[in-house]
């Protein structure tokens with residue numbers, strides 16, 4: 106393949122003069138979501154997501170056979186039924202929640218530092234893609250790019266994959282912008298403060314359960330053995346949050362959800378934990394999912410519906426899901442502070 110055909114030219118940069126000088130682009134990246142709650146729309150989404158070697162690292166030929174021969178025949182219909190339960194008039198919660206967060210973050214950054222930062226949203230899988238969004242920022246004159254994956258805890262399967270997508274895009278550009286990538290913000294004081302405030306506000310409005318369970322998305326334990334810091338970062342977030350909320354060790358628990366496949370994933374599993382708590386006599390259980398910046402299938406369906414049913418069936422009385430930070434003032438303020446810290450030192454001119 107002639108490499109030169111892949112490069113996007115610098116022509117797009119000429120757009121810079123027609124708008125206010127933009128100092129830096131801020132690219133928020135979330136996972137991505139199907140375009141409709143149907144098997145036909147879920148299949149290509151799952152094919153891209155589960156075809157990513159960062160997510161599933163089996164030998165390509167073997168995994169290709171399993172993925173296309175078995176999983177993509179069965180899972181799309183099942184996942185579509187789950188998506189249908191949380192789909193709204195505005196579409197997928199992950200998508201409109203992320204869009205609203207980006208709009209509010211732009212407004213807040215404009216208020217604090219008028220005209221200097223341009224915020225955009227990309228999805229790791231599906232649209233708007235990382236490649237197309239970076240190219241649009243480049244066309245708008247952005248010569249400095251801060252990438253902020255919306256994953257508070259680093260995992261190679263999530264954040265690492267966003268880094269791949271950015272690197273792949275840069276490979277196609279003749280004149281890529283300067284680059285900074287936030288690896289994680291699991292212990293960022295603004296973020297911990299935002300989580301604590303949102304849980305406290307929710308308790309003030311709705312009362313408090315007997316225990317608070319923090320459920321994080323799981324990953325295979327093998328990935329942690331290979332050096333993924335995800336598990337440590339989840340535990341650290343939980344500890345910092347427990348201290349901020351002044352809770353005892355037995356009042357706040359951690360578990361891991363959304364296991365896929367046969368390998369052993371991070372323990373304890375959320376479904377086994379809610380059943381055990383009910384069996385131990387816990388009647389009112391509150392669950393929050395601090396690893397998810399925005400509500401999505403994994404929180405609204407898996408936690409608020411499926412795990413609620415498990416808890417009630419095992420003898421619990423009420424399981425209440427405390428919403429993600431979404432586009433709240435707490436999240437917007439926390440991320441605005443994080444962004445301003447990370448762009449510090451980038452000079453005024455657009456280069």
Ligand SMILES: C=CC1=C(C)c2cc3[nH]c(cc4nc(cc5[nH]c(cc1n2)c(C)c5CCC(=O)O)C(CCC(=O)O)=C4C)c(C)c3C=C
Nearest residue numbers: 136137138139160184199260262263322324365401402403
């Ligand atoms: C099979 C391997 C998977 C790994 C590893 C994994 C890690 C991981 N995922 C998130 C965040 C989200 N995952 C979401 C959905 C989802 N996750 C997997 C599989 C793995 N995730 C699948 C197959 C799906 C699709 C739904 C399904 O069929 O069950 C979502 C929600 C998307 C939405 O549209 O609402 C998020 C968000 C993280 C943070 C992570 C590693 C830490």
Ligand SMILES: [Fe+2]
Nearest residue numbers: 136322363403
């Ligand atoms: Fe996932």
Ligand SMILES: [Fe+2]
Nearest residue numbers: 363402403407
């Ligand atoms: Fe799930």
